Amino acid sequence: MSIVSTIKPLISGALTAIYHQDIQPADLTVSLTKPEFEGDYTLVLFSFVKQLKKSPEALGKEIGDYLLAQHPGLFTRFNVIKGFLNLSISDSYWIDFLQSSYNNGEPGRLDANGQRVIVEYSSPNTNKPLHLGHLRNNFLGWSVAQILKTTGYTVTKTAILNDRGIHICKSMAAWEAFGNGDTPESTGIKPDHFVGDYYVKAENTIKEQAAIIVDRFLKNDLTDVEQDPDKKEIQQLLDKYRELSAKTEAAAGAAKVLDQLKDHARKNTAFMKTTQQMLLAWEMNDPHTRALWNKMNGWVYEGFNETYKKIGSDFDKNYFESDTYLLGKEFVEEGLAKGVFYKKADGSVWIDLTADGLDEKLVLRKDGTSVYITQDLGLADNKYKEFRYDQSIYVIADEQNYHMKVLKLILEKLGKPYAKGIYHLSYGLVELPSGRMKTREGTVVDADDLIEELKKVASEKTEELGKVEDFSPGELNELYDTIALGALKFFILRVDPKKRMVFNPEESIDFHGFTGPFIQFIHARIKSILRKEKAMAGPLQTKDLLPMERELIILLEQYPAVILQAANEHDPSAIAIYVYEVAKTFSSFYTALKVLAAETEEKKQLRLQISEMTANVIAAAMRLLGIRVPERM
RNA sequence: GGUCCCGUAGUUCAAUGGAUAGAAUAGGAGUUUCCUAAACUCUAGAUACAAGUUCGAUUCUUGUCGGGACCA
Numbered sequence: 001m002s003i004v005s006t007i008k009p010l011i012s013g014a015l016t017a018i019y020h021q022d023i024q025p026a027d028l029t030v031s032l033t034k035p036e037f038e039g040d041y042t043l044v045l046f047s048f049v050k051q052l053k054k055s056p057e058a059l060g061k062e063i064g065d066y067l068l069a070q071h072p073g074l075f076t077r078f079n080v081i082k083g084f085l086n087l088s089i090s091d092s093y094w095i096d097f098l099q100s101s102y103n104n105g106e107p108g109r110l111d112a113n114g115q116r117v118i119v120e121y122s123s124p125n126t127n128k129p130l131h132l133g134h135l136r137n138n139f140l141g142w143s144v145a146q147i148l149k150t151t152g153y154t155v156t157k158t159a160i161l162n163d164r165g166i167h168i169c170k171s172m173a174a175w176e177a178f179g180n181g182d183t184p185e186s187t188g189i190k191p192d193h194f195v196g197d198y199y200v201k202a203e204n205t206i207k208e209q210a211a212i213i214v215d216r217f218l219k220n221d222l223t224d225v226e227q228d229p230d231k232k233e234i235q236q237l238l239d240k241y242r243e244l245s246a247k248t249e250a251a252a253g254a255a256k257v258l259d260q261l262k263d264h265a266r267k268n269t270a271f272m273k274t275t276q277q278m279l280l281a282w283e284m285n286d287p288h289t290r291a292l293w294n295k296m297n298g299w300v301y302e303g304f305n306e307t308y309k310k311i312g313s314d315f316d317k318n319y320f321e322s323d324t325y326l327l328g329k330e331f332v333e334e335g336l337a338k339g340v341f342y343k344k345a346d347g348s349v350w351i352d353l354t355a356d357g358l359d360e361k362l363v364l365r366k367d368g369t370s371v372y373i374t375q376d377l378g379l380a381d382n383k384y385k386e387f388r389y390d391q392s393i394y395v396i397a398d399e400q401n402y403h404m405k406v407l408k409l410i411l412e413k414l415g416k417p418y419a420k421g422i423y424h425l426s427y428g429l430v431e432l433p434s435g436r437m438k439t440r441e442g443t444v445v446d447a448d449d450l451i452e453e454l455k456k457v458a459s460e461k462t463e464e465l466g467k468v469e470d471f472s473p474g475e476l477n478e479l480y481d482t483i484a485l486g487a488l489k490f491f492i493l494r495v496d497p498k499k500r501m502v503f504n505p506e507e508s509i510d511f512h513g514f515t516g517p518f519i520q521f522i523h524a525r526i527k528s529i530l531r532k533e534k535a536m537a538g539p540l541q542t543k544d545l546l547p548m549e550r551e552l553i554i555l556l557e558q559y560p561a562v563i564l565q566a567a568n569e570h571d572p573s574a575i576a577i578y579v580y581e582v583a584k585t586f587s588s589f590y591t592a593l594k595v596l597a598a599e600t601e602e603k604k605q606l607r608l609q610i611s612e613m614t615a616n617v618i619a620a621a622m623r624l625l626g627i628r629v630p631e632r633m
Numbered sequence: 634g635g636u637c638c639c640g641u642a643g644u645u646c647a648a649u650g651g652a653u654a655g656a657a658u659a660g661g662a663g664u665u666u667c668c669u670a671a672a673c674u675c676u677a678g679a680u681a682c683a684a685g686u687u688c689g690a691u692u693c694u695u696g697u698c699g700g701g702a703c704c705a
Contacts, residue, residue: 031649
């Protein structure tokens with residue numbers, strides 16, 4: 001039971017006793033007192049001043065007097081400033097709290113609540129390696145799953161692998177054209193990077209071939225697009241381009257038209273045609289194509305698994321788009337029967353969401369093939385049948401906000417009981433200072449490269465400090481790993497998921513200040529004390545607390561409330577911000593007060609318990625973020 | 634054209650409608666015979682703009698400007 005949830009009912013009781021007014025604890029605002037005022041917790045009085053027809057000053061005094069008289073062991077003093085009642089909690093309360101919980105190795109853990117949750121995250125395409133954006137997705141998904149587990153949910157972690165489609169066919173076609181039978185093994189390249197290199201080759205080939213076609217367009221030679229149904233449109237675009245490029249003031253418009261022409265040219269390159277044929281062959285179950293597809297996907301998975309292992313990401317179940325891309329057609333029938341969907345004259349099926357502020361949305365093409373939303377309906381249903389979830393969390397970038405809104409809405413309209421449990425954990429893109437990362441411009445920050453770079457920085461920095469000369473090479477490697485990933489995960493998770501964030505590769509990631517390594521360092525420092533002497537069990541003799549001691553205990557007491565908030569809001573950043581605050585406060589405490597050489601034996605025991613509890617809370621909080629903490633660094 | 638998200642110190646991030654808007658970093662000034670200086674202390678610096686609701690607005694509403702995404 002947290003201190004705030006202890007205090008609120010007492011205040012509510014006081015209001016009933018003094019004024020015979022029924023004000024629920026949930027309607028009270030109780031927060032930490034600002035450091036410039038005396039007191040620990042503050043009740044905001046304004047909100048019920050009107051209802052009780054009293055001045056804030058009188059209210060505060062009467063409530064304060066009542067609380068002090070009724071609960072003398074808990075409250076010691078109070079003061080009223082403007083509309084705020086500042087309450088001081090007794091030192092003995094905090095000392096009892098510390099003594100009873102300092103050695104809890106799993107602070108904040110709650111008993112199972114019987115609720116089942118699915119968290120779907122990562123969801124990469126299988127044509128190239130993971131990048132920084134995937135890392136944000138993975139760190140968020142893994143952490144939210146861990147937070148929910150700790151707060152009592154039964155969690156299943158899933159990924160959907162986008163293993164089919166034009167993107168993987170590009171890599172396949174490029175390997176067939178340029179691979180000469182090379183393999184990751186024969187070249188010594190990490191397998192997912194190997195496949196990604198062919199994707200880049202494919203893109204470059206398309207670009208080169210398209211440039212030639214565009215040149216011919218401009219010379220009025222349209223032989224490349226004889227078979228293209230859009231030939232007329234291309235002709236029109238050409239005319240428009242000539243018209244615009246004749247005027248200097250229309251340069252931007254001309255460039256736009258030129259881009260459209262380039263897109264047409266891309267479609268008509270020899271390479272794209274090969275790729276399209278490959279996709280068709282795949283759909284027809286052509287044995288050669290399927291074998292090639294299996295081989296290249298296998299390489300990618302091998303590489304992914306290595307990266308996942310390195311970053312500590314794992315899944316209970318994988319779904320494959322190649323299995324799910326035909327799902328959902330039964331929903332079309334069901335929706336038509338229920339009158340939720342309607343059929344247009346050309347045979348395509350739609351849902352009208354204009355009454356909900358959205359658009360009309362296609363759910364089945366006129367040729368009878370399904371679209372993404374159809375598959376997603378089917379997959380959501382499959383997952384429910386398998387797991388009977390109360391909550392299904394999708395960790396997907398905010399580009400999909402609209403799509404996910406539509407998904408949930410359609411399921412609601414179809415009367416699916418699980419629709420309300422669908423939650424889109426939407427996160428913003430990771431951008432470079434120059435803007436969005438772009439594959440075609442080669443500005444994508446590769447996950448493996450980034451981690452290696454950070455490990456290098458960690459090792460250089462550590463060697464500079466020269467504090468770990470007695471570490472074995474194995475221990476050193478583990479330490480560098482811990483620090484590098486700690487820095488990276490903390491950097492990403494400390495930001496509110498829904499916000500876009502900027503990553504500057506030039507400046508790399510800092511190890512000082514509001515960072516993972518700082519918190520790891522504080523943990524190592526505490527462990528260094530506790531290796532010399534551990535706190536003795538048994539009641540503490542100290543009766544009074546110094547301000548720094550109080551501050552830390554009060555902060556540590558909030559941990560369970562913080563992880564509950566993080567669980568409810570699906571937001572690990574609340575934990576990151578909190579655990580930094582704990583580490584920073586300990587750092588000041590450590591500088592100002594001696595633990596092992598404390599003034600008295602009683603103070604030493606008190607501070608040992610505070611130290612141990614701080615280490616426990618730091619380790620537990622960092623565990624929820626997927627960050628390890630070292631014993632020494 | 635329509636819908637949604639975001640605008641806070643030079644920079645990267647905070648702030649359940651609550652008190653004088655917090656950190657970090659970069660800048661300036663200090664701290665090491667003492668449990669790890671990857672540290673600590675001090676200093677300077679910001680709510681895009683305009684109305685409205687409220688005892689009280691960074692937070693809610695509307696509009697303007699700026700950035701981003703999506704839908705056809």
